[in-house]
Amino acid sequence: MPRALFQSHPYHLVEFSPWPILMANAVFSMMAGGVLYMHGIAHGFTFLILGFLATLFAFILWFRDVTTEGTYLGDHTLVVQKGLTMGVSLFILSEVFFFISIFWAYFHSSLAPTVELGSQWPPRGITALNPMTVPLLNTILLLSSGATVTYAHHALIEGNRGAAILGGALTIVLALVFTGLQGLEYVEADFTIADGVYGSCFFFSTGFHGFHVIIGTLFIAVGLYRIIAYHYTAEHHIGLESAILYWHFVDIVWLFLYAAVYWWGSDGVFG
Template sequence: MADAHTKHHDYHLVDPSPWPFMAGIAAFLMAIGGVAWMQSLKGGALPLFGFDFATAHWYIFAIGLALMLYVMYAWWADTIKEGQEGAHTPVVLLHLRYGMIMFIASEVMFFVAWFWAFFDASLFPGEATQATRAEFTGGTWPPQGIEVLDPFHLPLYNTIILLLSGTTVTWAHHALLHNDRRGVIAGLSLTVALGVLFSYVQYYEYAHAPFEFANSIYGATFFMATGFHGFHVIIGTIFLAVCLIRAIKGHFTPERHYAFEAAAWYWHFVDVVWLFLFASIYVWASFGATIATH
């Protein structure tokens, strides 16, 4: 009877799990709660199933977010457990790598949309189909009356920070391949610290930006592109922090460390996107513009 349950293949048949269903419920609550929250901010209503969800304000969204965070923790904990139990065979690991590559490719296209919006507004500021947009830009880029950030101040600091973090995560990877546990922990610790420092510098930059998101096509494209990148930095920092905790616990070996590889790939992707943002939105767009001095 025991032989009937022995696995004679390289594939992993996932055990029945409640987490996909729970994730769907959490996403539904976040969607309904988010819309209800926005409706309540403008004094509107969201009547569904005989109940005005707008009266719940942000509570529904908070419940959905809390449930989603718990599902993420529990689901990934199960995945880590499966990997440690040997369920992630070479074939399964190959497919996991394909999945991560496809995920990063989708993220590339996500940022292509924001670059597209930025270059459409900046390269053709006077050829908009709506007169209001031409009035916003004044036919020039940056728009008239806009003072831009000095690209060689805080943005340059953040560029150096991210380049250093790419170096430290690579150091940690090479240390792992050579079974140098102390080097892995040191490299990941520095990378996480640099990620936190980047986020703080960007927060400070946003707090002192001489333009706003609203009423400016420049501000809208700037904050959407750099803001989403900042969000990805936060996600990547958490990803690496989890890898750091696992490295301290001794989960990774030179032969088996897919999670660390995925985190490193994601972090290098974040680095490359920032270089394009810095070169285009900060440096190129500042040519001939008035630089803010405060």
Template structure:
């Protein structure tokens, strides 16, 4: 009989399969960029495999928490710490790209003609689509907080409504960013400005996409009454991640779009 509150997970094949899928996706992308034959098929197949592995892995975790009752308070505390450490690692990742952008913009080299943005780069208007996207993302942060309070109060209808609004706002944000990419006059290969700009905004956009999927899963679980006032850790982590995405975008808007232009 178990005499401790911790959950010893069963052996799972999903970490191994996820590693294989990630390796294939990365290899396929690099090969595709360099024009190797069938590399695009490898990247696409590996990406689909990664989506499948993430889905079934997530399914197993939900079974452990909702139906088997393995996620005790001690286990939930450990998961919270793990999420916090993950977000700290993400902060370090973004900090590296912000450092690269700041280093080049504060002391433009002679190759950049000593000016920033580099000569020939037409920076985007920060008070156009970027400012609109800022308002949209901040509004989504407010609506996800609304959803959190609704769940705490046991108001499932309000929770579903506010969470659906959050997901819709996230989709609109992503659509505007895609339009911005299409209409921009420079690409990722246009000097260090283009590289830093697309790496920062693209990395953030990827986080928005992941966060949207995270919140969509929470919306599905909420509609199935799996999120309760005393048991909704999955949503807490999704909301925490979403607030992190909000804060990073504020820094991106101020540093890259406004000050950097």
């Protein structure tokens, strides 16, 4: 029987859990392993892999407990759901400022290119990607995925479980195609992250966005599984709503990236 039935308040009092301290140590191990690996220290890569696996292990088990609390124990009351939504919203706000710092670096160099850059943007010797090819296709794919995930959300609210599963599956397919094309674009690019400030800004901005796409895809995949497993109902699906909110943020960031980095920063605009 849900524990919330025996409480005189709607708040969730979290029980003692080993996952926060395990996660902290795992993330520290992964970071230390990454530093050792980049400095060529022996067994640094092994340390990095072990830290990553430990982080993944803690992540899965921690969210397993959260899923159990919300789905089977009834701990995610309306008040708790509001708190979770606020937490996700503040997390996305922090991500907004993270990408603002990236755009700040990009515009700092592109609006007033220095002599070292050839006083032009893209810098001399850099051939920017054509914004009307793969980047435009990726824009269409990502915007389409925003439509399909919204379709899945409304279908779930209306009790149409089949349509919700279809919308979630289509979103994942579109996201995977987007990620694959992004990787192909990196392989085909004439420049690398080592090619000055342009390469650094390009791969840092699009690469971190791609990382967010991968995280969002996993987020939605878990939501799709939970729809299939009857975890979500028309009235209670806070996890899926959080995933959709995150995915729309990823969509919006890509629009700014496409407009600024691909189109505005291309040879056709500046040349």
